[in-house]
Structure formats: structure tokens, C-alpha cells
Amino acid sequence: MQVYISVDMEGVAGVVHVDQTRRTGHDYERARRWMTAEADAAVKGAFDGGATAVLVNDGHGDMRNLVLEDLDPRAELISGSLKPLSMVQGVAASHACALFVGYHAGAGSRGGILDHTYYGRVVARCRVGGRDWNETALNAAVCGALGVPVALVTGDATACAQARELLGDVDVVVVKDAITRYAARAMHPSAACARIRAAAAAAVRGAGAGARRPFAPSPPHALEIDFVNAACADAAELVPGTRRVDGLTCAYRADDAATLIQVIQAWTILAGSTMV
Ligand SMILES: [Zn+2]
Secondary structure, three states: OEEEEEEOOOOOOOOOOHHHHOOOOOOHHHHHHHHHHHHHHHHHHHHHOOOOEEEEEEOOOOOOOOOHHHOOOOEEEEOOOOOOOHHHOOOOOOEEEEEEEEEOOOOOOOOOOOOOOOOOOOEEEEEEOOEEOOHHHHHHHHHHHOOOOEEEEEEEHHHHHHHHHHHOOOEEEEEEEEEEOOEEEEOOHHHHHHHHHHHHHHHHHOOOOOOOOOOOOOOOEEEEEEEOOHHHHHHHOOOOOOEEOOOOEEEEEEOOHHHHHHHHHHHHHHHHOOOO
């Protein structure tokens, strides 16, 4: 049984500030080790639960955070960027399930540590089909289109609540509770890893034979992003097929979930180029 794991950083126990999540930040080297430990716990749990192969994808920032030699040697790692499918690069129909580790709340949430959707500096809000979609939903839709269900999401309490609300049938591990956007009450890294390993094992064990329903809303997908200012939307509008809704908002009708991820990347790269 093959298992896929996508790993982000803002939802890792102990992480509360960009000083920990940016390569240039003072506490980055510590935080990347916590992130690697949580990813490793999920890998070990997947093997405990019956996986025979595990593919891990580094999904944060420049996507070169996970320390390869500190990961379980049975796993393979995708790292680096740019990746057409970004946080879910490498997921395939052969995967029995996907696990999302270190995930966070979507842009515009209240009580979510470092909440954002894909590129926080330019995206104020992201909707699909008129509903707020966070990274969990966007990435789960790519997995779902391939028939791969998301079996486990780990992160702060708000990220986990959003995962349940958007995906329905999914296990979660809450590793911290946000007090405000930059403050949280967290588990110790070792305790978080133990919880993640056990939950990953249970989720993978229960993933056989179509037990869980993939998240696969039917296309077309009506994407809308509210940007932080009109210059960002001016740049995003250059992508062919984009409709400018108003000063801040661009829309796109995507025929499949992978196109959502590609359009969001193209929009945000262009929008980011306007930031002064
Ligand atoms: Zn993220």
C-alpha cells in the first residue's frame, strides 16, 4: 500500500511566528527540525499502519525545509520548487490515502496560527464555488480527483476544524490551540509526534478498500481570490482566462482541481512581483 504525505510548517507544534517559518528567521533551524520530526512521525505511523511505500512532499515556502537525513530511510522526499502541483506534487492514483501534516487555517480566519492561503503576502481570501477554501481543501481536491482520500490532517485547532468542515470524513490531530494569530498553547514536540504517529497508523490502517470517500467536488470549479491591493489583481489579470471581478478580486473557471493550483500559483507569482 502506497501512502502520500504533504507537509507544511505553520501547523507544527510550537510554531507561532514568521521568525520560525522563514529561512532568514532566528528560530528557523529549530522549527524545521520540529517540522521534520512531525513528518517523520507520520511516515513511521504510515508504515505501522501497513504502508509499503511512503512519498513525502515538502510543501512550505521554498519547499526545502525537511531535513532528509532525519527522515525515516524508508520514505522518499520531494523537495524544492517550482512544482506544478505545489503542495501535492507527486500524489498519484496508486496512493491509498494522503496525510496532511503541519497544516494551517485559510486566509482570513480568526484564531488560526499564521493563517494564509498559498501566498499570504498577496492573498486576502480564496473561494471556490462561493465557499472559503483553504490549502487543505485545494490540495484535497487534487488528491480527490485522482481518487485519493485525505485520511488525516494535523495542525492547530482551527485548521483541524476547517478540515472537518470542508472534507467531512477525516481524522485530525490538534497539536496546538491558537490564542491569537501569533500566539498558541502547544503540545511538546515529542508528545505531538507520538500523537501523529498513532493517528497516522490508524488512518492508514483504515484506508484500505475504498473505506473513505475522496473529496471530489464536480468541476468546473469557480475560483475567486481577493488580493490585498489592486496592483496584485492587475498583475494576476494578465493570466489568460482570468476575469477581473472588481478592484481586488480575480475569478477563473477551472475545469479540474489541478488547474486551480496552477492558476493560483501563476496569479500569486505575478501578484508577488508587484510588491514593493
Ligand atoms: Zn501553507
